[in-house]
Amino acid sequence: xxxxxxxxxxxxxxxxILSGGWLGLVVITAIFAPFIAPHDPLAQDLLLQRLPPAWxxxxxxxxxxxxxxxxxxxxxxxxxxxxxxxxxxFVAAPVACIIGSVLGLLAGYYGGWVDQIVSxxxxxxxxxxxxxxxxxxxxVIGTGLHSVILAIIVIDWxxxxxxxxxxxxxxxRMDYVDSAHIVGLTRAAILVKxxxxxxxxxxxxxxxxxxxxxxxxxxxxxxxxxxxSTDDPxxxxxxxxxxxxxxxxxxxxxxxxxxxxxxxxxxxQFGEGLKDRFDPVLQ
Amino acid sequence: xxxxFLDISDLSIALKxxxxxxxLRSVSLNVAPGEVRGLVGESGAGKTMxxxxxxxxxxxxxxxxxxxxxxxxxxxxTMRHRDQRQLIAHTSALIPQDPLTALNPVRRITGxxxxxxxxxxxxxRGAARDRALQLLxxxxxxxxxxxxxxxxxxxxxxxxxxxxxASAFAAEPKLIVADEPTTALDVTVQKQILRLIAEMQxxxxxxxxxxxxxxxxxxxxxxxxTVLFGGSVVEDTDAESLFAQPKHPYTAALIxxxxxxxRPEESLLPVPAExxxxxxxxxxxxxxxxxxxxx
Numbered sequence: 001x002x003x004x005x006x007x008x009x010x011x012x013x014x015x016x017i018l019s020g021g022w023l024g025l026v027v028i029t030a031i032f033a034p035f036i037a038p039h040d041p042l043a044q045d046l047l048l049q050r051l052p053p054a055w056x057x058x059x060x061x062x063x064x065x066x067x068x069x070x071x072x073x074x075x076x077x078x079x080x081x082x083x084x085x086x087x088x089x090f091v092a093a094p095v096a097c098i099i100g101s102v103l104g105l106l107a108g109y110y111g112g113w114v115d116q117i118v119s120x121x122x123x124x125x126x127x128x129x130x131x132x133x134x135x136x137x138x139x140v141i142g143t144g145l146h147s148v149i150l151a152i153i154v155i156d157w158x159x160x161x162x163x164x165x166x167x168x169x170x171x172x173r174m175d176y177v178d179s180a181h182i183v184g185l186t187r188a189a190i191l192v193k194x195x196x197x198x199x200x201x202x203x204x205x206x207x208x209x210x211x212x213x214x215x216x217x218x219x220x221x222x223x224x225x226x227x228x229s230t231d232d233p234x235x236x237x238x239x240x241x242x243x244x245x246x247x248x249x250x251x252x253x254x255x256x257x258x259x260x261x262x263x264x265x266x267x268x269q270f271g272e273g274l275k276d277r278f279d280p281v282l283q
Numbered sequence: 284x285x286x287x288f289l290d291i292s293d294l295s296i297a298l299k300x301x302x303x304x305x306x307l308r309s310v311s312l313n314v315a316p317g318e319v320r321g322l323v324g325e326s327g328a329g330k331t332m333x334x335x336x337x338x339x340x341x342x343x344x345x346x347x348x349x350x351x352x353x354x355x356x357x358x359x360x361t362m363r364h365r366d367q368r369q370l371i372a373h374t375s376a377l378i379p380q381d382p383l384t385a386l387n388p389v390r391r392i393t394g395x396x397x398x399x400x401x402x403x404x405x406x407x408r409g410a411a412r413d414r415a416l417q418l419l420x421x422x423x424x425x426x427x428x429x430x431x432x433x434x435x436x437x438x439x440x441x442x443x444x445x446x447x448x449a450s451a452f453a454a455e456p457k458l459i460v461a462d463e464p465t466t467a468l469d470v471t472v473q474k475q476i477l478r479l480i481a482e483m484q485x486x487x488x489x490x491x492x493x494x495x496x497x498x499x500x501x502x503x504x505x506x507x508x509t510v511l512f513g514g515s516v517v518e519d520t521d522a523e524s525l526f527a528q529p530k531h532p533y534t535a536a537l538i539x540x541x542x543x544x545x546r547p548e549e550s551l552l553p554v555p556a557e558x559x560x561x562x563x564x565x566x567x568x569x570x571x572x573x574x575x576x577x578x
Contacts, residue, residue: 111343175385176395182338183399184372193398197389279389 016273019266026263030082038062039073041080041233046071050249068238068252069245077233078256084227084234085263087145088218089211092152097207099153100160105199107161108168109191118161125158134217138226148227152214163206167199201278208271212264219260235260286356287313288374288457288490289337294350295573296332296341302348306332308515308569309350314490314507316457319481321501321522322494323537324511330494331380332514334462337492338371355457372403376451378461378480382443382468386435393431396450403454418449421486422479441472445479452483458490465500477504498541502526510534513566533562 029036039062048071054064065074107118134151141147171177172195180190215235221227222236235256242253290313297305307329314320324330335341336352339359351358354374359367379385386395393412400411412431419427422445435443444464451459461480465473481504484491493505501508501522508525510518510533517531529535536554543550 174387175379175381176387178338178340179377179379179385180398181340181368182371182375182377183402184368185398185402186368194387194390198387200389 013273013276015269016277019269019273022262022266023270026082026259026266027086029079030086033079033083037073037076037079038064039076041072041076042231044070044072050245050252052249053251053255065255066249066251068241068249074238074252074255077238078235078259081233081235081238081256082259082263084145084222084232085215085218085260088148088152089214089267092149092156092214093207093210095149096153096157096210097160097203100157101164101199101203103157104161104164105168105191105196108165109172109195110187111169111172115165118165122158122161125155130155131220134221135224135226138221143226143228145228148218148221151221152217155217156210156213159210160203160206163202164199167202168195171195171198201275204278205271205275208274209268212267215260215264215267285316287315288355289314289492290351290353290356291333291337292351292353294333294336294352295348296336296345297348299344299346302346303574305348305570305573306345306514307336308513308566309573310511310514310516312492312509312516312519314458314492316490317488318507319484319491319493319505320507320509321505322492322509322511323496323498323501325496328511329514330496330511331462333511334377334460334492334494337458337460338375338377339367373454374456375458375460376454376456378444378447378451378459378464380463380466382440382447383435385447386443388435390434391431392433392435392438392446396431396446396453399450399453414453415449418453419446421452421483422446422449424449440468441476444468444472444476448476448480448483452487452489455487456489458492459484460492460494462494463496465495465497480504498538510537512562515566515569517562531562532558 045067048060048063048067050069051063051067051071052059053066054061056066059066063073063075065078067073068077103118107115133155137151137154138147141150177190177194180194181187185193218227218234219236219239222234223240225237225240227234227236238256239253239260242249242251242256246253292311294307294310295305296307297303310329310333312320312322312333322330322333332341332345336347337354337359339352341347347360350360352360354370357370359370362370386392393415396415396418397406397408397411400406400414401408404411404414406414415431416427419430424430424442424445430438430442430446438446444467448464464480465476468476477500480491480493483489493500495501505522508518508520508522509516510525510531512533518525518529518534520530525534526538529538533554536552536558539550539552540554541550
């Protein structure tokens with residue numbers, strides 16, 4: 001018995017710990033931004049323009065990552081910008097996930113005309129250039145957080161739909177689906193009880209990955225100034241501002257870029273780690 | 284002799300896309316309560332298609348052209364869908380070919396076994412669990428508690444097949460279709476599983492349709508045999524007379540092709556091309572008559 005317990009215990013996954021740790025840190029700083037950020041992210045001070053990070057010559061104490069061209073604290077702006085990024089990630093990705101997964105499951109499992117309709121819609125969607133689509137959408141309904149979220153949902157639900165449909169197609173042909181049918185379970189019951197649990201690991205991994213993608217899309221849209229319309233900081237916006245003064249103050253561009261990179265990477269890795277956890281065969 | 288529980292008569296199925304080419308050609312076959320019937324044929328003869336028709340789980344691309352499949356006198360092909368599923372669930376069970384894909388990989392054995400008991404017999408969760416433990420004991424699993432708590436991949440192929448056999452007999456079905464249940468197992472385990480199925484069948488008095496391509500297996504456990512070739516029945520007889528005096532040349536050739544340790548020089552002979560050709564000619568004549576009658 002003791003042996004069984006030992007093998008049952010889950011191996012420590014550094015992938016999950018590191019990516020989860022980083023995401024936890026970002027989430028906490030986003031929630032408690034007013035308490036954590038050392039400065040007002042919007043406060044300009046032209047006397048403190050382009051201060052370098054704390055460990056370089058000419059730094060001012062209290063400005064850990066330096067200041068930008070208008071004398072605003074880079075660290076505080078990064079912290080506040082994570083609020084926008086995470087809002088987009090945690091709203092847009094799950095909604096896209098639900099829409100895409102439900103349609104994908106129905107198409108893959110029921111097949112026939114349901115599959116025909118869903119698959120043709122996906123075909124049409126894929127033929128449309130996504131960035132153009134996003135810009136068009138923002139242009140029509142105006143800039144703002146809502147438009148960014150809507151754009152991501154409208155564009156990225158097909159990502160879930162395609163993967164989930166393919167998985168459901170495979171599962172539908174498995175003998176255990178036939179067995180469930182013989183036992184007298186209805187098709188809906190089989191879909192929820194037998195097929196969905198097998199597709200779930202893929203959905204979870206994709207959801208986490210999609211959150212990272214949502215963060216990137218938001219950064220791209222704010223880089224081209226199509227995201228939120230107020231002065232609130234965003235990672236993409238900071239990178240855009242930093243680009244113009246890269247020769248005098250590289251830190252304005254580099255630090256938000258690093259945070260963006262780490263966050264997107266962590267979302268992807270977290271999803272992969274969770275997928276392994278969800279899959280009993282891999283444990 | 285009691286009335287057959289499973290009674291298939293003149294069953295013809297074909298691809299929806301091309302109904303002129305039949306996959307099953309007017310197949311008739313029956314299994315009486317408590318009887319074991321072997322269904323023998325080479326790959327592609329339509330053995331599995333017959334099994335799938337009995338449970339009405341044919342692929343979407345296949346359609347039934349004619350004939351009936353009766354379970355206890357009721358034709359499942361003309362019933363309302365809901366009644367049909369109920370009838371099948373309550374009277375019949377399948378022991379599948381591949382024990383790996385027949386169990387859901389992400390669910391523990393407990394749920395997969397008790398689902399059937401709660402759904403069909405209306406047992407409570409606790410009662411269903413007790414019954415599952417008892418059934419696992421019946422198939423000679425020594426630590427049923429551990430097996431119930433396991434995922435399918437944590438069990439060996441033979442163990443999984445035992446679980447599936449226990450599941451098949453769980454709700455006391457009148458008919459069990461065993462679709463080449465030993466094909467995916469290695470030889471030593473095959474023998475145990477075969478003995479186990481025979482033992483369970485005898486204890487429960489179930490009608491058993493044993494689908495196989497192995498005449499050796501048929502000789503061991505079947506009373507009646509149906510030989511299938513190219514989707515049509517070439518011989519339907521007792522197991523003894525099949526081996527003593529096969530009526531159809533294809534059956535005789537099939538018996539001669541079976542490996543035998545006692546008479547190695549008379550066994551493992553290839554089926555002669557003339558026999559296959561003449562059997563196909565027979566089938567084509569029957570096909571022509573059938574489409575003539577259709578018009």
